Amino acid sequence: MVATITTVAFLGLDARTVEVQVQLAAGVPGFVIVGLPDKAVGESRERVRAALTSIGLALPPRRITVNLSPADLPKEGSHYDLPIALALLAAMGVADAESLSEHLAVGELGLDGRIAPVPGVLLAALHAAEKGLGLICPAAQGSEAGWAGRTAVVAAPDLIALVNHLRGTSPLPPPPPGLAEPPRPVPDxxxxxxxxxxxxxxxxxxxxxxxxxxxxxxxxxxxxxxxxxxxxxxxxxxxxxxxxxxxxxxxxxxxxxxxxxxxxxxxxxxxxxxxxxxxxxxxxxxxxxxxxxxxxxxxxxxxxxxxxxxxxxxxxxxxxxxxxxxxxxxxxxxxxxxxxxxxxxxxxxxxxxxxxxxxxxxxxxxxxxxxxxxxxxxxxxxxxxxxxxxxxxxxxxxxxxxxxxxxxxxxxxxxxxxxxxxxAGIRTNAEADGDWLDTAARPDKAGQALLAQAAATMHMSARGYGRVLRVARTIADLAGAETVGRSHVAEALGYRRQPPRN
Missing domain, CATH: 3.40.50.300 (P-loop containing nucleotide triphosphate hydrolases)
Structure with missing residues (x-):
């Protein structure tokens, strides 16, 4: 029998789907993880073994193979502990395999079965929502996962509480809503x-x-x-x-x-x-x-x-x-x-x-x-x-x-x-470029004449020329002016400094 559950691999801010497959087969007892795991993933064997022991379960005397698919994608981090343990429990018949297939799981296991926080839970929750899956995560990060908003979140403090929830004997309460962090005090x-x-x-x-x-x-x-x-x-x-x-x-x-x-x-x-x-x-x-x-x-x-x-x-x-x-x-x-x-x-x-x-x-x-x-x-x-x-x-x-x-x-x-x-997908004048810069920051005739003269005198690069236009547009916005005038250009040029010649 092969039991599966979904988790993720992180590449920057891109979450990639990883399927955790666990097979129990006849043969010499062993526990092997394949699929380009790093050292932290390889050490999951011992953490999963100890966590199962802490809830009164022992690994079956069979050959246990864990495959992290796709096999050519590098797997890094300790968040694979929980999905490996859940897929193993499903293969052992302790958890419902069909229910687990509807969830994405991330979390690190302690030796006593506790589920510890891991980086990237918010990305995992957004990815789960995109795939139409629920999310199983550490209890300490339930509020973080809740910001995704479009997925059911199961936030478990430990493995035994999660197993009881999945079996329906003791459902876990939904995680509390996330709170906005109060503004940091800054000097006035x-x-x-x-x-x-x-x-x-x-x-x-x-x-x-x-x-x-x-x-x-x-x-x-x-x-x-x-x-x-x-x-x-x-x-x-x-x-x-x-x-x-x-x-x-x-x-x-x-x-x-x-x-x-x-x-x-x-x-x-x-x-x-x-x-x-x-x-x-x-x-x-x-x-x-x-x-x-x-x-x-x-x-x-x-x-x-x-x-x-x-x-x-x-x-x-x-x-x-x-x-x-x-x-x-x-x-x-x-x-x-x-x-x-x-x-x-x-x-x-x-x-x-x-x-x-x-x-x-x-x-x-x-x-x-x-x-x-x-x-x-x-x-x-x-x-x-x-x-x-x-x-x-x-x-x-x-x-x-x-x-x-x-x-x-x-x-x-x-x-x-x-x-x-x-x-245009632009937030501020500093990001304006191309046609938007030419349209929004074009000075009047007097401003254009001053800018052309300054560009020649100050030996401005094309980048420097564009940055003067952006600053002039901001100065005009602060003044409530529709058009960039000569005075706005003059002030912007006052903040321009020629780079030293090395």
């Missing part, structure tokens, strides 16, 4: 004194989803302003929240099944490796740029990152995706992020201050800033100088406008963009 812009030009650049970046680079001495408030950014960004829509949570689910960071409506904010240390930043490693896990999908990726001390690591961001910033290539698989993760970076003007950080600057100025500044490649800088829309604060600035009262007032203007500008790009 009222804490930022002075820095009017940087505050303006931060508002433009938030309104259009533009990348931003702040350059200034230590203690000028760069990190504080970056931390204020989530407080002025609009909340994720329901569809965006689900999209961002799918990445968190695969990474195993979706805490308690709570989906956040606040935009992600990731701030990796400058010692981060390439795999940590863009994804990869032995199992091709998502990196920081994917965990920040639809949110903010903040890179403090930008030149201190390894140059190769920074340059690995060039493609994700352009395409909004990361493809991790391995010999046996190509895994794609979403990476539509807003990059915010901060850096000192030189290694000592006090360029331009005769009292504090080092003896190598200004040569040290050129060497330090050259650690960031020109092509990466060309992908950053807004470059703003953040001046050092004086004692007079520090004793000033808090500014009249805080995050709430700025967030209202940002939301109004985002609403305009949502209406403008409704049929």
């Amino acid at each position: 812009l009222r804490q930022v004194k002075g820095q009017e030009s940087a505050r303006r650049a931060l508002e433009i970046a938030a309104a259009g989803g533009h990348n931003l680079l702040m350059i200034g001495p230590p203690g000028a408030g760069k990190s504080l302003m970056a931390a204020c950014l989530p407080g002025i960004l609009p909340e994720l829509t329901a569809a965006e929240a689900l999209e961002a949570s799918m990445v968190a689910s695969v990474a195993g960071t979706l805490d308690g099944g709570r989906i956040a409506r606040s935009r992600p904010f990731r701030a990796p240390h400058h010692s981060a490796s390439m795999a940590a930043l863009v994804g990869g490693g032995l199992k091709a896990r998502p990196g920081e740029v994917s965990l920040a999908h639809l949110g903010v990726l903040f890179l403090d001390e930008l030149p201190e990152f390894q140059r190769a690591v920074l340059d690995s961001l060039r493609q994700p910033l352009e395409t909004g995706t990361v493809m991790v290539a391995r010999a046996n698989a190509h895994v794609t993760y979403p990476a539509r992020v807003q990059l915010v970076a901060a850096m000192n003007p030189c290694r000592c950080g006090h360029l331009g201050d005769p009292a504090l600057a080092c003896a190598r100025a200004p040569r040290c500044a050129a060497d330090y800033q050259a650690r960031v490649s020109g092509p990466l800088l060309d992908r950053i829309d807004l470059h703003v100088e953040v001046a050092a604060l004086s004692a007079a600035d520090l004793v000033l009262p808090p500014p009249a406008e805080g995050s709430a007032e700025v967030a209202a203007r940002v939301k109004a500008a985002r609403d305009v963009q949502t209406a403008r790009y409704r049929d």
